[in-house]
Amino acid sequence: MQASRSVLRVALPVPLPRPFDYLPPPGVDAASVAIGQRLLVPFGARELIGIVIGHGVAEAGIEPKPALALPDPAPLLQGELLGSLQWLSSYLHAPLGEVLATAMPAALRRGEPLPETTRHGWRLTEAGQTALPAMRAGKPQALAALLAHLRDEAWLDADHAGWRTPMRGLRERGLAERIALDPAALVAAPTQAAPVLNAEQRNAADAIRAADGFAAFLLDGVTGSGKTEVYLQAIADCLARGRQALVLVPEIGLTPQALARFRARLGVPVHALHSGLNDTERAQAWMAAARGQARVIVGTRSAVFVPLPEAGLVVVDEEHDGSYKQFDGIRYHARDFAIVRARALGVPIVLGSATPSLESLHNARSGRHAHLRLRHRAGAAQPPAVRVLDVRKRPLQAGLSNESLDAIRAALQAGGQALVFKNRRGYAPVLLCHDCGWSAHCTRCGTPEKPSAMTVHGGGRRLQCHHCGHRRPVPLACPDCASLGLQPQGAGTERIEEVLQERFAGSTVLRIDRGSSQRRGALEQQFAALGTQPGILVGTQMLAKGHDLPNLTLVVVVGVDEGLFSADFRSAEKLAQLLVQVAGRAGRADKPGTVLVQTHHPDHPLLHTLVSGGYHAFAEAELEQREAAGFPPFTHLALLRAEATHADPPMQFLQQARDLLGDAGIEVSGPLPAPMPRRAGYLRAQLVLASTQRRRLHAALEALVPRLHALPEARKLRWSLDVDPVELY
Ligand code: ADP
Ligand code: ZN
Numbered sequence: 001m002q003a004s005r006s007v008l009r010v011a012l013p014v015p016l017p018r019p020f021d022y023l024p025p026p027g028v029d030a031a032s033v034a035i036g037q038r039l040l041v042p043f044g045a046r047e048l049i050g051i052v053i054g055h056g057v058a059e060a061g062i063e064p065k066p067a068l069a070l071p072d073p074a075p076l077l078q079g080e081l082l083g084s085l086q087w088l089s090s091y092l093h094a095p096l097g098e099v100l101a102t103a104m105p106a107a108l109r110r111g112e113p114l115p116e117t118t119r120h121g122w123r124l125t126e127a128g129q130t131a132l133p134a135m136r137a138g139k140p141q142a143l144a145a146l147l148a149h150l151r152d153e154a155w156l157d158a159d160h161a162g163w164r165t166p167m168r169g170l171r172e173r174g175l176a177e178r179i180a181l182d183p184a185a186l187v188a189a190p191t192q193a194a195p196v197l198n199a200e201q202r203n204a205a206d207a208i209r210a211a212d213g214f215a216a217f218l219l220d221g222v223t224g225s226g227k228t229e230v231y232l233q234a235i236a237d238c239l240a241r242g243r244q245a246l247v248l249v250p251e252i253g254l255t256p257q258a259l260a261r262f263r264a265r266l267g268v269p270v271h272a273l274h275s276g277l278n279d280t281e282r283a284q285a286w287m288a289a290a291r292g293q294a295r296v297i298v299g300t301r302s303a304v305f306v307p308l309p310e311a312g313l314v315v316v317d318e319e320h321d322g323s324y325k326q327f328d329g330i331r332y333h334a335r336d337f338a339i340v341r342a343r344a345l346g347v348p349i350v351l352g353s354a355t356p357s358l359e360s361l362h363n364a365r366s367g368r369h370a371h372l373r374l375r376h377r378a379g380a381a382q383p384p385a386v387r388v389l390d391v392r393k394r395p396l397q398a399g400l401s402n403e404s405l406d407a408i409r410a411a412l413q414a415g416g417q418a419l420v421f422k423n424r425r426g427y428a429p430v431l432l433c434h435d436c437g438w439s440a441h442c443t444r445c446g447t448p449e450k451p452s453a454m455t456v457h458g459g460g461r462r463l464q465c466h467h468c469g470h471r472r473p474v475p476l477a478c479p480d481c482a483s484l485g486l487q488p489q490g491a492g493t494e495r496i497e498e499v500l501q502e503r504f505a506g507s508t509v510l511r512i513d514r515g516s517s518q519r520r521g522a523l524e525q526q527f528a529a530l531g532t533q534p535g536i537l538v539g540t541q542m543l544a545k546g547h548d549l550p551n552l553t554l555v556v557v558v559g560v561d562e563g564l565f566s567a568d569f570r571s572a573e574k575l576a577q578l579l580v581q582v583a584g585r586a587g588r589a590d591k592p593g594t595v596l597v598q599t600h601h602p603d604h605p606l607l608h609t610l611v612s613g614g615y616h617a618f619a620e621a622e623l624e625q626r627e628a629a630g631f632p633p634f635t636h637l638a639l640l641r642a643e644a645t646h647a648d649p650p651m652q653f654l655q656q657a658r659d660l661l662g663d664a665g666i667e668v669s670g671p672l673p674a675p676m677p678r679r680a681g682y683l684r685a686q687l688v689l690a691s692t693q694r695r696r697l698h699a700a701l702e703a704l705v706p707r708l709h710a711l712p713e714a715r716k717l718r719w720s721l722d723v724d725p726v727e728l729y
């Protein structure tokens with residue numbers, strides 16, 4: 001056996017918190033392999049792509065395996081990005097290999113070669129220029145005529161479908177040539193001029209421009225106050241300094257409309273990165289950023305992982321949005337990680353929202369973020385008038401009061417659009433037997449003490465569980481008493497749609513929820529079909545943002561009451577944000593808007609504070625309550641979850657965790673069954689760890705997590721750690 005053999009330390013995408021040693025692939029010298037390079041290695045029966053994170057010497061008595069291949073000549077993850085990901089791994093107490101794999105686009109994680117990202121164009125050769133005047137009319141001649149100017153392939157694809165075949169002919173005759181395009185040469189004049197910023201916008205844009213290195217700004221402005229114009233100005237300033245800009249947007253906010261606005265105004269290619277792209281396209285956008293070719297990257301949550309070798313600015317739009325938090329695997333928060341990256345990159349970050357998260361407001365109050373406020377709507381638009389409608393003892397049709405129905409009729413007659421918001425999809429939330437009280441529950445979710453209702457779908461014919469997806473037909477008769485008196489109770493978006501279609505026959509009624517808009521692009525098609533003609537939109541929170549609706553004059557909010565009494569510490573914040581965001585959709589253009597909030601609890605403090613004082617009054621009151629109750633942002637939380645097909649193992653595992661924690665100087669509650677104690681056949685329990693001192697919480701986790709991995713019980717169930725959980729369920 002050799003005395004010492006040089007090995008590569010490799011982070012692999014496996015749930016084990018340690019690196020693995022490999023010999024370099026045959027014929028490769030370990031010292032020539034750089035940190036951050038991809039490496040293909042054997043792992044059990046599998047082959048995995050890992051990232052080299054160090055060099056070392058094989059431990060005595062252990063015979064390391066040789067790696068299979070070194071796919072790239074240079075590191076894929078390096079510099080600031082690699083450093084920030086290492087920080088993320090230690091902050092989340094998650095295996096580095098899994099964090100690095102999460103950051104890579106899927107195609108690269110699988111080991112596919114780095115994609116081509118250079119853009120190409122075509123132009124006539126000298127021979128082509130000479131030949132053109134004498135060419136016979138036809139497809140090749142028409143194409144050749146276009147090539148008097150250098151033409152981008154993307155432009156040819158968009159405007160001259162089928163160009164590739166005649167182009168091949170031109171090239172074979174030596175008349176046309178393909179040229180790599182220099183990204184700098186792609187910069188065109190913006191096709192749309194910027195409006196003159198008002199004083200508040202100017203002030204915000206100036207403050208961002210004046211930032212020297214890292215600075216965090218909370219751009220706190222009501223819907224329609226022109227936040228996007230401030231981002232655009234800041235991005236233009238960043239581009240003018242020759243730097244790259246990253247813009248994060250919520251899943252639903254990345255509409256073709258929004259992208260077109262960025263493209264038209266910035267005059268540079270805008271690279272989009274979202275779940276609608278295929279793996280190749282995602283890898284291309286990611287690599288274009290890594291190579292500095294992408295100057296503006298607009299993307300959803302996972303775009304926070306793009307390499308930014310020439311970073312100049314990071315923007316997080318709708319920073320309060322729930323879609324920034326990853327709910328499985330590596331449970332990162334894209335807004336929070338974006339702040340970490342901006343700091344490491346030494347660039348300003350702008351967090352924008354009409355309803356900032358309490359975390360960001362707290363940071364603004366304590367001076368960690370600069371607070372930039374836009375208090376007025378830009379242009380001529382007026383804020384909507386909000387009215388609380390007391391519907392106690394009123395007749396309701398699918399949850400709608402007569403006053404609401406009258407207001408919808410008036411809006412349609414005036415040529416406007418109305419939006420009915422109900423945060424419950426499906427036909428009805430419950431199927432009830434009118435004779436014996438039986439109701440339909442999911443057999444795979446819930447427990448006898450805490451049953452989980454199935455939602456009625458398909459116009460009353462189908463039952464569906466919103467937690468596990470289980471479906472079954474509505475029974476013909478009650479399984480308990482054989483009565484035929486089974487009745488859907490309450491109203492979801494489907495039933496509201498049905499009632500509105502009856503009531504307003506002849507008007508377009510468009511339902512927008514996860515059920516109706518599953519296909520990507522379907523949502524945009526639905527909006528396009530409606531246009532600006534009079535009509536009614538019915539939907540869930542998917543309607544709270546996204547596609548701009550300039551002709552929307554009325555918003556009716558139905559059924560906020562369920563949200564008013566939810567137990568989770570975040571539910572009031574989420575409800576307030578949702579209400580304000582939906583309300584903000586009314587009257588965006590020059591038409592004044594009205595918002596009606598139906599409720600059985602008109603005196604509820606949340607509604608009262610929101611309507612009389614606005615979101616900031618609510619936030620102040622809520623921050624006080626969070627502080628008093630010991631919740632974030634005043635207390636830092638971590639949630640340890642465990643689930644198994646039997647109830648005992650999760651509770652035992654969490655009890656062991658609790659014992660291992662000993663007296664770590666933090667608050668520990670549980671183990672307790674989770675608020676949703678059974679889902680898809682798994683029994684779930686949780687342990688909550690809390691401390692007012694982040695450092696103390698993390699010290700405890702750092703001691704605990706490796707010991708959890710070592711517990712034999714850990715392999716018999718599913719467990720996960722969620723640092724900074726958004727909710728405790
Ligand atoms: P937000 O992002 O805060 O919702 P936007 O930037 O989308 O607001 O602006 C709302 C509307 O007002 C848009 O139609 C935008 O073009 C317009 N707008 C924004 N700023 C100005 C301005 N300074 N002058 C005129 N119109 C403006
Ligand atoms: Zn019955």
Ligand code: ZN
Pocket residue numbers: 442443444445465466467468469470680
């Ligand atoms: Zn279920």
